[in-house]
Amino acid sequence: MTHPDPGWTPWPAALASYYRAAGYWLGQPLSQLMVRGAACYGDLPALICGERHWSYQQLAQAVEQLAGGLLAQGWQPGDKVVIQLPNRAEFYLLFLALLRLGIVPVLALPAHRRREIVSFCQQVEAVAYVVVDLWQGFDYRVLAREVQAACPTLRQVLVLGEAQELTPWPGLSSPAALPAHPAADGLAFFQLSGGTTGLPKLIPRTHDDYYYSVRESARLCGLTPAQRFLCVLPAAHNYPLSSPGALGLWWAGGCVILAEGPEPATAFELVARHQITHLALVPSLLQLWLAQPHAEAHLAGIRLLQVGGAPLAPTLAQHAIQRLPACQFQQVFGMAEGLVNYTRLGDAEALLLHTQGRPISPDDEIVILDDEDRPVPVGAEGNLLTRGPYTIRGYFRAPEHNALAFTPDGFYRTGDRVRLRPDGYLQVVGRSKDQINRGGEKIAAAELEACLLQHSAVAAAAALGLPDAALGERICACLVLKPGASLALPALRRFLRALGLAEYKLPDRLQLLERLPLTPVGKVHKRRLLETLQAATVSKD
Numbered sequence: 135m136t137h138p139d140p141g142w143t144p145w146p147a148a149l150a151s152y153y154r155a156a157g158y159w160l161g162q163p164l165s166q167l168m169v170r171g172a173a174c175y176g177d178l179p180a181l182i183c184g185e186r187h188w189s190y191q192q193l194a195q196a197v198e199q200l201a202g203g204l205l206a207q208g209w210q211p212g213d214k215v216v217i218q219l220p221n222r223a224e225f226y227l228l229f230l231a232l233l234r235l236g237i238v239p240v241l242a243l244p245a246h247r248r249r250e251i252v253s254f255c256q257q258v259e260a261v262a263y264v265v266v267d268l269w270q271g272f273d274y275r276v277l278a279r280e281v282q283a284a285c286p287t288l289r290q291v292l293v294l295g296e297a298q299e300l301t302p303w304p305g306l307s308s309p310a311a312l313p314a315h316p317a318a319d320g321l322a323f324f325q326l327s328g329g330t331t332g333l334p335k336l337i338p339r340t341h342d343d344y345y346y347s348v349r350e351s352a353r354l355c356g357l358t359p360a361q362r363f364l365c366v367l368p369a370a371h372n373y374p375l376s377s378p379g380a381l382g383l384w385w386a387g388g389c390v391i392l393a394e395g396p397e398p399a400t401a402f403e404l405v406a407r408h409q410i411t412h413l414a415l416v417p418s419l420l421q422l423w424l425a426q427p428h429a430e431a432h433l434a435g436i437r438l439l440q441v442g443g444a445p446l447a448p449t450l451a452q453h454a455i456q457r458l459p460a461c462q463f464q465q466v467f468g469m470a471e472g473l474v475n476y477t478r479l480g481d482a483e484a485l486l487l488h489t490q491g492r493p494i495s496p497d498d499e500i501v502i503l504d505d506e507d508r509p510v511p512v513g514a515e516g517n518l519l520t521r522g523p524y525t526i527r528g529y530f531r532a533p534e535h536n537a538l539a540f541t542p543d544g545f546y547r548t549g550d551r552v553r554l555r556p557d558g559y560l561q562v563v564g565r566s567k568d569q570i571n572r573g574g575e576k577i578a579a580a581e582l583e584a585c586l587l588q589h590s591a592v593a594a595a596a597a598l599g600l601p602d603a604a605l606g607e608r609i610c611a612c613l614v615l616k617p618g619a620s621l622a623l624p625a626l627r628r629f630l631r632a633l634g635l636a637e638y639k640l641p642d643r644l645q646l647l648e649r650l651p652l653t654p655v656g657k658v659h660k661r662r663l664l665e666t667l668q669a670a671t672v673s674k675d
């Protein structure tokens with residue numbers, strides 16, 4: 135019998151056996167996390183969302199019942215479903231129920247819009263799309279109708295809240311008829327890549343690989359049932375989901391408290407009300423939070439403060455360590471494709487300030503190469519490549535891109551420029567990939583450029599990340615207009631919004647130019663462009 139191409143690349147059999155023999159892959163699906171949670175931690179608090187509370191026992195039961203409800207609606211193991219929910223308990227309930235059923239979710243972010251969602255639905259041939267009715271002034275049902283019109287495979291749009299003519303959130307059903315847990319070496323769900331290409335790529339994660347990263351992250355972060363984690367970043371993102379994130383907390387017996395967003399006033403209130411001990415922030419949020427009046431009083435109960443997702447200035451790290459002396463500070467340098475690095479609890483201050491930690495696993499293979507793929511001397515700067523027990527071997531259904539993003543022997547080209555110190559710690563010094571990191575949110579320059587070029591006034595376009603004191607980087611659209619055409623930033627943003635591009639990808643600044651500088655091979659010379667813009671800004675100041 136021939137098997138249809140699953141669209142994703144498993145690890146070679148010999149390596150898979152090794153990861154199993156080494157105890158990294160336990161052969162348990164992620165859905166066991168809740169079964170184990172109920173057995174080990176029963177009545178301890180597991181999840182709080184607004185006024186609603188779940189113990190481990192209750193959460194496990196709610197997941198099983200929701201899974202029953204989904205089955206009753208005709209959802210089946212192997213189906214692919216795009217889920218886009220804000221930080222509400224239903225996100226976790228649904229995610230865990232889908233894992234339990236072997237239904238494969240794509241974890242979209244609330245900020246995504248038509249362009250991204252249609253692309254996800256089409257790539258996986260999703261049979262369902264799950265949204266909230268309204269959130270932050272945006273009506274996801276309107277988006278859902280547009281998505282439905284563009285995606286013939288979608289049979290159902292499930293709505294949390296007022297469903298109108300769409301399908302309401304399923305009732306809970308007896309779990310008696312649930313199928314067996316899914317196979318641990320199979321596809322569990324899709325994370326999203328920050329991307330470097332015109333369309334966002336999907337990251338296939340298996341139960342075995344993800345569960346390993348969750349357990350080890352929880353262990354090396356010293357998590358215990360006493361830990362109370364406030365999730366302020368989008369819950370679907372790899373960092374607050376698994377590094378160690380909500381899943382790590384549930385492995386360790388702690389409690390996850392959901393915040394709908396990262397605004398300091400609401401977050402501080404939740405920190406106090408729920409005696410939060412653990413936070414995972416991006417550097418721009420850390421800076422914003424520390425700048426609030428009485429920040430150290432609000433954060434005095436925090437025992438573990440993680441910062442990652444974007445470059446962190448050592449001065450800001452030092453500031454945090456000084457102002458929160460009772461707290462363990464940790465840098466996290468990770469990627470949805472797999473590899474996650476942490477500084478370790480108890481590391482010397484120099485390591486906490488000046489490195490982005492070291493990998494989770496002794497079998498995370500790290501290679502630093504120059505631009506000709508030759509190894510650099512120890513401690514020298516180069517391109518980070520990695521391979522290991524929880525780093526993917528290829529994006530979903532993307533053979534051409536995979537040939538560029540992975541070496542023939544399976545190393546992932548992260549696009550990050552780093553130094554590997556003799557002690558195994560990494561320092562991120564920059565990136566070679568054409569991506570903008572705006573406060574931890576990743577924007578593929580090529581995707582934005584493809585959208586810019588669709589505007590009738592635009593002859594040539596380049597998207598750049600300009601250094602920014604608050605966000606790390608801001609997006610600048612550098613455009614050459616067609617003769618006689620004119621375009622201003624508000625109109626450009628409106629145009630891109632109408633194309634269905636997520637708000638965080640819209641340019642913060644528009645720079646009109648006579649021409650774009652080119653490299654000898656005719657590509658836009660982004661480094662030169664950046665230098666020109668920075669020089670112009672400095673001379674204006």
Ligand code: OOB
Nearest residue numbers: 372373377442443444445466467468469470490562
């Ligand atoms: C996390 O994951 P992604 O997939 O949103 O972004 C990954 C990229 C990295 O390749 C790197 O360019 C950048 O984000 N990055 C950092 C960083 N952490 C991530 N750059 C400098 N310093 C850091 N500490 O961002 C992510 C996933 C899991 C855990 C933490 C972050």
